[in-house]
Amino acid sequence: MFLTTSLHRAEAQRVTWNQHIAPLIHTNCTPCHREGDAAPFPLVTYEDVAKRAAFIKKVTQNRYMPPWKPDVHSPKFVNERKLTDEEIAMIAEWADNNMPKGKESEKKEEATLIEGTAYERKPDLVLKMNKAFHIKGDNMERFIVYKIPFELPDSAFVEGIEFTTNNHRVIHHVNYEIDAVPDLDIYNTDDYINLTEDSRFKYDQYIPFRKHMIYYGGWIPGTSYESYPENIGWVMPKRGVILLTLHYAPLGKDEENISGIQLFFTKKPVQRHVRAISLGSGGIGEKEIDPYFYIPAGAVKTFKVKVSTPEDQSLLFVWPHMHYVGKIFKAYGVTPEKDTIRLVSISNWDFKWQEVYWFPKLLKIPKGTIITIEGTYDNTADNPANPSSPPQLIYSNGDMKSTDEMLTLVMLYLPYQKGDETVSLKKERF
Numbered sequence: 351m352f353l354t355t356s357l358h359r360a361e362a363q364r365v366t367w368n369q370h371i372a373p374l375i376h377t378n379c380t381p382c383h384r385e386g387d388a389a390p391f392p393l394v395t396y397e398d399v400a401k402r403a404a405f406i407k408k409v410t411q412n413r414y415m416p417p418w419k420p421d422v423h424s425p426k427f428v429n430e431r432k433l434t435d436e437e438i439a440m441i442a443e444w445a446d447n448n449m450p451k452g453k454e455s456e457k458k459e460e461a462t463l464i465e466g467t468a469y470e471r472k473p474d475l476v477l478k479m480n481k482a483f484h485i486k487g488d489n490m491e492r493f494i495v496y497k498i499p500f501e502l503p504d505s506a507f508v509e510g511i512e513f514t515t516n517n518h519r520v521i522h523h524v525n526y527e528i529d530a531v532p533d534l535d536i537y538n539t540d541d542y543i544n545l546t547e548d549s550r551f552k553y554d555q556y557i558p559f560r561k562h563m564i565y566y567g568g569w570i571p572g573t574s575y576e577s578y579p580e581n582i583g584w585v586m587p588k589r590g591v592i593l594l595t596l597h598y599a600p601l602g603k604d605e606e607n608i609s610g611i612q613l614f615f616t617k618k619p620v621q622r623h624v625r626a627i628s629l630g631s632g633g634i635g636e637k638e639i640d641p642y643f644y645i646p647a648g649a650v651k652t653f654k655v656k657v658s659t660p661e662d663q664s665l666l667f668v669w670p671h672m673h674y675v676g677k678i679f680k681a682y683g684v685t686p687e688k689d690t691i692r693l694v695s696i697s698n699w700d701f702k703w704q705e706v707y708w709f710p711k712l713l714k715i716p717k718g719t720i721i722t723i724e725g726t727y728d729n730t731a732d733n734p735a736n737p738s739s740p741p742q743l744i745y746s747n748g749d750m751k752s753t754d755e756m757l758t759l760v761m762l763y764l765p766y767q768k769g770d771e772t773v774s775l776k777k778e779r780f
């Protein structure tokens with residue numbers, strides 16, 4: 351009886367590449383598994399996937415892939431990359447049945463990618479490092495701040511922005527800020543500062559550029575372009591600098607890296623300007639982290655920081671950040687009416703899988719809401735992610751080395767307007 355039913359099902363709904371598997375893989379895996387991106391091999395074509403079917407079955411069943419860290423206490427995010435139980439079973443069935451390709455006519459229509467971008471069109475402006483950075487293959491991680499000066503014919507409304515590089519695999523993550531610099535010399539300073547090896551005072555030469563920060567963003571594996579709903583965005587200034595902080599992974603052989611950003615402009619005036627803020631280490635509330643931010647060797651410690659919201663705001667995304675010994679990250683708001691707004695909760699932090707978490711719709715944070723960020727760190731020898739053996743005293747001195755620690759939440763927001771709760775942040779591809 352059982353046999354007939356399953357045979358019947360196999361015939362009626364045979365799982366094929368064209369009909370079922372390709373769309374799943376392209377949405378959930380390809381953003382990292384493609385040429386030049388973060389993952390070690392591409393998962394794009396039938397051949398790429400079919401030859402690794404058994405491995406893919408395994409990493410999806412044990413939920414190692416796709417990496418997605420928020421737990422059940424998080425709200426739903428619009429860029430969630432997670433397979434359902436049915437989808438995982440479908441992959442297994444396909445792998446067990448010798449990976450049928452299916453008919454051409456079953457192919458699902460998928461967006462075609464434009465070379466060099468994940469956006470729907472070519473960028474209007476690409477700003478890159480003027481010289482390649484030479485990464486020594488000495489298995490050392492490096493933090494480099496690269497200065498990219500720019501002067502444009504005019505300022506421009508931005509509808510999208512994307513990080514670009516000749517090789518994602520050498521980069522662990524990137525932060526960047528765009529600063530308007532109307533009147534200082536933007537050329538006559540070092541092209542870059544090596545935060546890992548140079549004197550820590552060398553960075554001071556960039557500080558005068560940071561008076562008018564216009565935009566703050568970043569890239570981590572799997573991150574695509576950033577774009578905004580109608581009328582929302584920001585204005586690229588005519589003149590200024592991009593300060594691109596690149597965290598290069600430890601490498602066994604020398605590599606050359608050229609990175610930068612790509613901008614997509616719009617003629618339609620941007621009426622509402624997004625703003626990025628950073629809470630916790632390196633940002634607002636840094637001095638109020640409680641208790642004092644240091645983690646003795648062998649200790650497990652939890653720190654909190656609370657920041658009050660000065661006006662009604664609408665959030666677009668939250669981006670939590672800790673380093674290697676981070677274990678639990680939580681962020682939430684408590685409104686003056688004592689309602690809790692869940693922002694993000696990760697009970698099994700992994701430095702490797704960081705993410706910008708976009709809300710499905712603009713999320714209102716009323717004035718007076720206290721935002722709490724809470725981080726737990728395990729600096730014991732039992733933590734396999736501990737970079738030091740034996741464990742060392744860890745403190746945060748603002749150098750951003752990943753053997754130091756951070757407790758940071760970056761948020762992108764707008765001043766609130768009536769009706770924002772209905773503004774969708776969904777886009778076709780992340």
Ligand code: HEC
Binds near residue numbers: 406410415416572
């Ligand atoms: C956010 C980026 C990202 C996404 C999304 C992603 N991967 Fe990966 N994947 C990686 C990286 C980076 C590695 C290599 C590092 C590692 O294994 O920890 C990897 C490794 C793998 C491996 C090898 C694992 C091993 O033990 O060596 C397999 C198989 C794999 N991915 C399959 C998938 C499949 C299937 C999907 C989609 C269902 C997927 N990945 C989605 C980034 C990603």
